[in-house]
Amino acid sequence: MTASSALDYDDDELWRLGVFYVNREDSSxxxxxxxxxxxxxxxxxxxxxxxxxxxxxxxxxxxVLVEVLFR
Structure with missing residues (x-):
């Protein structure tokens, strides 16, 4: 990946409420x-x-496993 095609993870448009990253074009x-x-x-x-x-x-x-084992 070259520097010109690198994804910008800090782009404000890609972060919802500042904590949820949403980018359909990013395969990560x-x-x-x-x-x-x-x-x-x-x-x-x-x-x-x-x-x-x-x-x-x-x-x-x-x-469920804990519930079944400790009955």
Whole structure:
């Protein structure tokens, strides 16, 4: 990727409420956070929705497992 075609992760138009990165043209699932340390999801990429759904399903499965084991 050349410098002219690099994606600008700090573009105000790509951040909703300053914390949600939404860019359908960017194939990245996670991008560097705008402020601070860490990563942010690219909510414009369908893979991030799948990753979020997988996380929710894993937490729900854990809760159900704990409920079943401690009855």
């Amino acid at each position: 699932v996670v991008v560097p956070r705008r402020f601070g340390i860490g990563w942010a999801m690219n909510w414009g990429n369908p893979k991030s929705w799948g990753l979020a759904a997988l996380l929710v399903a894993a937490i729900a499965a854990f809760v």
